[in-house]
Amino acid sequence: MSDFEPGLCTVTFRGLPPESIVDLAREARLAAIEWAGDAHVPPGDTSVARIVGRLCERAGLAISYGSYVAPPTDDPSEFRHAVESAIALGASNIRIWAGTRRRDSKDYSAGERRATADSIRDMAAEAGRHGISVSLEYHPQSLTDTTESACELIESIAHDNAYLYWQPRPGLPLGEAIAEVARIGQHVSHLHVFAWDRDRNRFPLASAADYWRTILASLPQSRWKGRRLAMLEFVANDEPAAFLEDAATLRKILGE
Template sequence: MSTFEPGLCTVTFRSLPADGIVELAVEAGLAAIEWAGDAHVPPGDEPVARDVGRLSEKAGMATSYGSYVAPPTDDLSVFRRALESTIALGASNIRIWPGTRQRDSKDYSTGERHAAAAAIRDMGAEAARHGVTVSLEYHPQSLTDATDSAHSLIDAIAHDNVYLYWQPRPGLPLGDALAEVAQIGQHVSHLHVFAWDAGRNRFPLKSASDYWRAVLTAMPASRWTGRRFAMLEFVANDDPAAFLEDAETLRQIVKG
């Protein structure tokens, strides 16, 4: 089993203040927080990023920056604003979206895919100059909404500072999930973890414990060499009590 530590994406609690999220993460025994760029750490607001970074560091939390930069729609100047917040936060990783948001990968021309890969490659190089890794969201309606598309994209980017996240599309059968991680797992940095069905109904993570144990057990060795986090993303009813239960489940899953 690949070694992952438990973490939290703060989009799970958009309405909570940063200090309340840190308190919850500490209570839950988590190791990392991915701070949302559309909620808690706006891109370009370095004072806020520094304040949140200090809160996280004091609590012993590693940090990642969950941006919504979407190349090639967003260019290098937009990325730099998000990168500035990443650096001020003290995060070692920035998440971006591959391709225009809300657009299926099958709708891209070859030229558009090349443009996206080139833009992401430039962002990976820019981040590398500051010691920050770049990871691509693995999500429906993006260039990583299908395994073949994600694999061809990361090959086209061809930059050793750009990685993939992984998460299952809602309702993805376990057999398909295992096939996906077998194909792209060597490029995976971190995971987003949740228990949803195909209708995007949310369930306690405990109901998907066997699913996630199987995925982590099957995850192949990765070229990623840093700490790896399996980060909770959304819980039933956005309920802190449900989050604490899911966090305990996640801690047990990553223990193996």
């Protein structure tokens, strides 16, 4: 049985109101929700965050905050807004981006990489003062778009409150995925889970069940000590019915 619990990223359903997403998560028997800062819980809007937090509390759902803060492009004031929303939500974790979004890691100078690491280190310290962890989105066209770049960055940050997410690049072969998580797994807090091919076509999670079972079994012990979430992100045709099927598959993969 995996130590990861099933969750949902609300970017999966940008068009649905929070109440409907919470209802879906309950129906799917999930443990947590990561709320999108660009859709459902805007950074700094603490009134909305408190309302959504109460919905989750009544439903017994743990909370992460999926911000789109991208240091050093976004300055500390932008991150403070994200922290305000995370506190109002009751979130235990804030996701941020590593470097400028939609920019390949190979295009950064050494000085730009240092500036990014310094900024993230400061954000990790600030969040830690409020009992909130910081995790970096693991994503193409960011400073976590390759294993080497992600390792260099997290080691440069060198802060015990800064972690990595992990998700496969679309179409990543299983052997390469295993090698990747072996390298970065000690820093991984949470996972984003989906079934895409190289062209970003979406498929039922059941078609990638063995892939994800192998990844989970391959992850080394992490320095992360909190609850660990494997969060569904996007489903075929954005359909709630497809989500419910994928959630059932995810629970089975995790050994419920």
